[in-house]
Amino acid sequence: MDLSVIVPLYNEDESLPELAAWIERVMIANNFSYEVIMVDDGSNDNSWEVIETLRLQNDNIRGIKFQRNYGKSAALNEGFKAAKGDVVITMDADMQDSPDEIPGLRKMIVEDGYDMVSGWKKKRYDNKLTKNLPSKLFNITASKTTGIKLHDFNCGLKAYRNKLVKCIEVYGEMHRYIPVLAKWAGFNKIGEKVVEHRARQYGVTKFGWTRFINGFLDLASIMFMGKFGKKPMHIFGLWGIIVFFVGMCIWIYLFAAKIFYSKFNMTDRPLFYIGIISIVIGLQLFLSGFLGELIARNSHDRNYYLIDKKIGL
Numbered sequence: 001m002d003l004s005v006i007v008p009l010y011n012e013d014e015s016l017p018e019l020a021a022w023i024e025r026v027m028i029a030n031n032f033s034y035e036v037i038m039v040d041d042g043s044n045d046n047s048w049e050v051i052e053t054l055r056l057q058n059d060n061i062r063g064i065k066f067q068r069n070y071g072k073s074a075a076l077n078e079g080f081k082a083a084k085g086d087v088v089i090t091m092d093a094d095m096q097d098s099p100d101e102i103p104g105l106r107k108m109i110v111e112d113g114y115d116m117v118s119g120w121k122k123k124r125y126d127n128k129l130t131k132n133l134p135s136k137l138f139n140i141t142a143s144k145t146t147g148i149k150l151h152d153f154n155c156g157l158k159a160y161r162n163k164l165v166k167c168i169e170v171y172g173e174m175h176r177y178i179p180v181l182a183k184w185a186g187f188n189k190i191g192e193k194v195v196e197h198r199a200r201q202y203g204v205t206k207f208g209w210t211r212f213i214n215g216f217l218d219l220a221s222i223m224f225m226g227k228f229g230k231k232p233m234h235i236f237g238l239w240g241i242i243v244f245f246v247g248m249c250i251w252i253y254l255f256a257a258k259i260f261y262s263k264f265n266m267t268d269r270p271l272f273y274i275g276i277i278s279i280v281i282g283l284q285l286f287l288s289g290f291l292g293e294l295i296a297r298n299s300h301d302r303n304y305y306l307i308d309k310k311i312g313l
Contacts, residue, residue, distance in 0.1 A: 001033045001034065001035060001084050001085040001086065002032040002033045002034060002085055002086060002087065002106070003027070003032050003033070003034040003035070003085040003086070003087050003088075003089060003102070003106060004034070004035050004037060004079075004082075004083035004084055004085030004087075004088045004089070004162070005023055005034065005035070005036045005037065005085075005088075005089045005090075005091065005099075005102070006037045006039065006076065006079035006080070006083060006088060006089065006090045006091075007019070007036065007037065007038045007039065007079075007090075007091060007092070007093050008039045008041060008072050008075035008076055008079065008090070008092070008093070009038060009039065009040055009041065009043065009047055009075075009092075009093035010040075010041045010042065010043050010047075010069060011043045011044065011045045011047060012043070012045075012047055012093040012094060013043070013045045013046040013047045013049075013050045015093055015094055015095045015201070016038070016047065016050045016051065016054065016093060017050065017054065018095065019093060019095060019099070020036065020054045020058065020061060022099045022100075023036055023099045023102075024058060024060075025099075026099045026100060026102055026103065027060075030103050032106075034060055034085065035060050035061075035062055035083075035084060035085060035312075036058075036060060036061045036062065037062045037063075037064065037079045037082055037083065037313075038051050038054075038061065038062070038063050038064070038093075039063075039064045039065075039066075039075040039076075039078055039079045040063065040064065040065040040066065041066050041069050041070060041071065041072070041074070041075045042065075042066045042067065042068040042069035042070065043069075048063070048065050048309070051063040051065075051311070052311060055311050055312055059312065061312065062082065062310075062311060062312030062313045063309070063310065063311040063312060063313075064078055064079070064082065064307060064309075064310050064313065065307065065308045065309040065310070066078075066306065066307060066308060067306040067307065067308040068306070071172075071173060072173070072175045073170045073171055073172055073173055073174055073175040074170075074171070076090060076170050076175050076178075077169060077170040077171065078307070080165035080166070080168075080170070081166075082313050083162060083165060084162075085162060086110075086161075086162055087105075087106045087109045087110060087159055087160070087161065087162065088159070088160045088161075088162055088164075088165050089102055089105060089106070089157075089158070089159050089160075090156060090157070090158050090160075091156055091157045092156035092157070094200060094201075095198060095200075095201050096197060096198045096199070096200055097119070097156055097157040097195070097198070098157075098195065098196045098198060100196070101119065101157060101193070101195045101196065102159075104193060105117050105119070105157070105158075105159035105193060105195075106159060108159065108191055108193060109159050109160070109161060112191070113189060114159075114189050114190065114191040115160070115161050115164055115182065115187035115188070115189045115190060116158065116159065116160050116161070116164055116178075116179060116182050116187060116189075116190045116191070117158065117159040117160075117190075117191045117192065117193050118150050118152065118153070118155055118158050118179060118190065118191070118192050118193075119152065119155040119156075119157035119158060119192075119193060119194075119195035120150070120151045120152045120155060120192050120193065120194050120195065121152055121155055121195060121196075121197035122151070122194045122197075123197060124197045135152075135154070138153075138154075139151055139152060139153055139154075141219065142176075142177070142219055145219060145223060146177075146179075146180050146183070146219075146223070148179050148180060148183060148190060149192075150179060150190070150192055151192065152192075153176055153177065153179060154176050155195070157195050158178070160182075161187070164182055164185065164187050167185045167186075167187075168181040168182060168185050169181075172218070172221075173218050174218060174222060176218060177218065177219070177222050180222055181222075231293075232288075232289055232292025232293055232295075233289035233290065233292065233293050234289075235289070236285045236286065236288045236289030236292060237285070237286055237289035237290075239282075239285050240281075240282045240283065240284070240285030240286030240287075240288070240289060241282065241286065242282070243278050243281050243282035243285060244278065244279055244282025244283060244286065245282070246278045246282075247274075247275045247276070247277070247278025247279035247280075247281075247282055248275075248279065250271050250272075250274060250275030250278065251275045251279070253271070254266045254269065254271060254272060254275065
């Protein structure tokens, strides 16, 4: 199969028929063998009924329905598990991503040798103050921090080699950082393509201003997990030893002062309490490292979600 198109969605019953028809036209025009995997993230409108109807009209359409809303990362992760195409395309269901971009994205994977290609919505139709400016700040920070030169980390329109999506796990809200997960998995050839951003025709945005705060928190989390997720003792143990050593040095100094100056009262000195606190905190950090090692070595799949229905899979 040439292509798997994964469409995560939540309450998008209005746009799905038009999106499915557009994808079908593109696939027929380019003679691609394909599947469209629509992942319903617990919608409370008629999205699943629409998917069932589309399946009857086109057997290339598959559907996955979650029991409740788990988030975009969970939807993408389940879509990645089901994808069979040599190239995997992800796109949003709100018609702001153009299916006409699919052949160009696929070409960069198949012919140009990229492992992953991220869309860049260079010209946007969002509100400049509430979405564009915070988004630019977020992308600049993410690019500088991760070392991956992309202008639009959060663009839903992306292309991947099938091998890549089978090697990564997307959990929490880490869908913003799939390029980082790909790089850590050893897929270093990550490209970018300017894509069309279309004005919203259906529904409302599912992400508020809090996504920018969450985005920065997730960035800190993913950078920490990337460096120390499998070796927490390297960070907690190191700082535990340092803080414990500082506390012991303080106590040695106070004991020496007490021995040589009999009138010296240790408990009247702020250093006495700083030393105690340093020793206790140092021990706690060291023990946290041990507990982190136990958790890291015995952790299971972090994606726990209940699938209600499937069709075509």
